[in-house]
Amino acid sequence: MRDNGDEPGRVMRSMSQDNGYEWSVAQDSDIPNPGASIEVITLTDGDWLMVLQAFSWEMLKKEEDRDTTMIRYPSYKESRFMAFNAIVHGATGILYWGSNYTPQPSTCISDLNKVTGELGGMQEILAAPDIELNIKKEYHELRYSVDAGIEILSKKFNDKYYLLTVNSDKNPVKVSLTGLDKYDKVNVLSEDRTVTIEKGELIDLYEPFDVHTYELCQTNSR
Numbered sequence: 001m002r003d004n005g006d007e008p009g010r011v012m013r014s015m016s017q018d019n020g021y022e023w024s025v026a027q028d029s030d031i032p033n034p035g036a037s038i039e040v041i042t043l044t045d046g047d048w049l050m051v052l053q054a055f056s057w058e059m060l061k062k063e064e065d066r067d068t069t070m071i072r073y074p075s076y077k078e079s080r081f082m083a084f085n086a087i088v089h090g091a092t093g094i095l096y097w098g099s100n101y102t103p104q105p106s107t108c109i110s111d112l113n114k115v116t117g118e119l120g121g122m123q124e125i126l127a128a129p130d131i132e133l134n135i136k137k138e139y140h141e142l143r144y145s146v147d148a149g150i151e152i153l154s155k156k157f158n159d160k161y162y163l164l165t166v167n168s169d170k171n172p173v174k175v176s177l178t179g180l181d182k183y184d185k186v187n188v189l190s191e192d193r194t195v196t197i198e199k200g201e202l203i204d205l206y207e208p209f210d211v212h213t214y215e216l217c218q219t220n221s222r
Contacts (some may be wrong), residue, residue: 006173011029013028013029023028024151038081053096053098054079054096054108054112055108056108057097058071058072076111077210078209083115083119087153088152092141096112099108101117118190128155130153133163134179135152136178137152139174139175139176139177140195140203145171146169147169150165152164163216165211165214166210167210176203178199180200181199183217185217186217187215190215191212194217198206
């Protein structure tokens with residue numbers, strides 16, 4: 001269930017031991033959620049399948065009952081955040097539901113194709129083992145409080161290291177990532193830019209619910 005209360009917003013969890021007759025008090029999980037609805041399916045082995053949105057809720061109504069002012073589809077930025085946020089939190093696959101209710105061609109479908117194309121191009125990186133890097137985060141003052149902040153998943157593929165990072169805050173965040181002394185710069189994948197690492201410190205700016213994927217590069221011998 002969604003959490004529209006105090007920040008940081010989280011997916012909330014409630015349990016029933018009597019087939020849904022009574023439920024426990026809802027508690028926050030560790031999964032960030034900006035207030036979007038959540039669809040979860042329990043598989044036969046007990047694992048959960050969390051489904052990402054590829055439709056507008058208003059389009060599920062009969063055509064004569066729809067309010068055209070309420071038709072809203074996930075933007076490219078929202079779809080990209082939802083996908084990478086799920087991966088950072090342990091998702092090993094992405095499933096979209098509802099695209100059959102979405103006009104094709106449309107901006108929404110084009111945006112989803114762009115997101116899934118990016119994920120497909122990173123398939124070998126995403127399937128690589130998670131690793132632990134001793135990275136510390138230091139936030140710069142931007143006149144906003146930092147709640148969930150920047151969340152990071154580190155990967156190693158073909159002797160290269162990658163950082164999948166998401167800003168789970170609704171506000172901009174400027175952060176220093178330290179502990180990167182072995183590296184000189186990062187290539188920011190899908191953004192056609194590089195960021196220099198100075199004295200082991202990477203500084204970058206994130207818009208609300210932003211995603212940066214970094215390829216760590218060592219250009220000089222140390």
